[in-house]
Amino acid sequence: MARKRFDDSHCSVARALNEVGDWWSLLIVLQAMYGTRRFVDFQTELGIAKNILCDRLARLVDNDVLRKEEVGEHGSRHEYRLTDKGRDLFPVVIALRQWGDKWNPVPGQPPLDLRDRASGRRIRTMAVEDADGRPLTIRDVALPGAPDDAGPMPTKTTTTKKTG
Amino acid sequence: MARKRFDDSHCSVARALNEVGDWWSLLIVLQAMYGTRRFVDFQTELGIAKNILCDRLARLVDNDVLRKEEVGEHGSRHEYRLTDKGRDLFPVVIALRQWGDKWNPVPGQPPLDLRDRASGRRIRTMAVEDADGRPLTIRDVALPGAPDDAGPMPTKTTTTKKTG
DNA sequence: ATAATTTGGTTTCAAAACGCAACCCTATTC
DNA sequence: GAATAGGGTTGCGTTTTGAAACCAAATTAT
Numbered sequence: 001m002a003r004k005r006f007d008d009s010h011c012s013v014a015r016a017l018n019e020v021g022d023w024w025s026l027l028i029v030l031q032a033m034y035g036t037r038r039f040v041d042f043q044t045e046l047g048i049a050k051n052i053l054c055d056r057l058a059r060l061v062d063n064d065v066l067r068k069e070e071v072g073e074h075g076s077r078h079e080y081r082l083t084d085k086g087r088d089l090f091p092v093v094i095a096l097r098q099w100g101d102k103w104n105p106v107p108g109q110p111p112l113d114l115r116d117r118a119s120g121r122r123i124r125t126m127a128v129e130d131a132d133g134r135p136l137t138i139r140d141v142a143l144p145g146a147p148d149d150a151g152p153m154p155t156k157t158t159t160t161k162k163t164g
Numbered sequence: 165m166a167r168k169r170f171d172d173s174h175c176s177v178a179r180a181l182n183e184v185g186d187w188w189s190l191l192i193v194l195q196a197m198y199g200t201r202r203f204v205d206f207q208t209e210l211g212i213a214k215n216i217l218c219d220r221l222a223r224l225v226d227n228d229v230l231r232k233e234e235v236g237e238h239g240s241r242h243e244y245r246l247t248d249k250g251r252d253l254f255p256v257v258i259a260l261r262q263w264g265d266k267w268n269p270v271p272g273q274p275p276l277d278l279r280d281r282a283s284g285r286r287i288r289t290m291a292v293e294d295a296d297g298r299p300l301t302i303r304d305v306a307l308p309g310a311p312d313d314a315g316p317m318p319t320k321t322t323t324t325k326k327t328g
Numbered sequence: 329a330t331a332a333t334t335t336g337g338t339t340t341c342a343a344a345a346c347g348c349a350a351c352c353c354t355a356t357t358c
Numbered sequence: 359g360a361a362t363a364g365g366g367t368t369g370c371g372t373t374t375t376g377a378a379a380c381c382a383a384a385t386t387a388t
Contacts, residue, residue: 100176
């Protein structure tokens, strides 16, 4: 049957994953952060099939992560650009990149750190911190939605509960 | 054809998404962070099909995000627990949750902030920061892999030549 | 002006992935 | 010894994916 969707989940992670949690969406957002704007460039640089790219771009536009703009110059007719909402995925992407770099480094290559353009120094490793900036572990944080905080996710019935 | 995989991509975001970038994996990790450990509990609380859960748990164990432990008590024979690598996804999950809470809040409900258990105060909003803790935007950060830094993602054909 | 090309798509279709239900095996409990 | 619970696997029909073909508007080349 259809892939499950989480539009109406009360868990915001689920709702977030509903918008950018598939194989391509976050890579498209990343590519947009790299500066890519045109359909063909996304296609070439990501190596994604055109129909899938179409679908993902449309969905990202629907979800207000990207904005489709008409530009009548040079044969390219529109550009896909990040919205504020899309740009706000920056911490997510960076956290994911740092995780990937730490736990799945490319064997032969040196660790390519992310650097502040202005100073050239490495950026901080993303961390969950309390109000004073002290790092917090999972156990330090009260996670609303966790079993010990409130009820878990909905859809407890395993019988024919179509989420939508 | 087969879904694309990015095991060998030189982009660490792609490699990270290869491990936890599907619809369920990150939700399973989140659930594990909530304290869930047993197969049946994952199934009930996520509302996921058993075979899919099997597959995802096995893949997460393969990728060293979860560890499968034998516990011989009470009819349940194993538990799935986060490894250090899995626990290190905490910033990713929190960043994603904050993004979801900010941009897709549940209409009727108050914003349930994440709080430090010890102090009860809200945790900081995840941000990309320079070495001194100053917030950085996308443009402030040199992203290795970006077109203006190095070559883009792996490509088979360099058909697009717009670099005048 | 006409042909060839580029951009941004849609259509077609096989291979995969998903979801449900049914079944299986082991260990416990009644 | 039957029923139950944990943890899976198998079958099967539906959905998604991806490569390539096809398409239309706009541009560039001839």
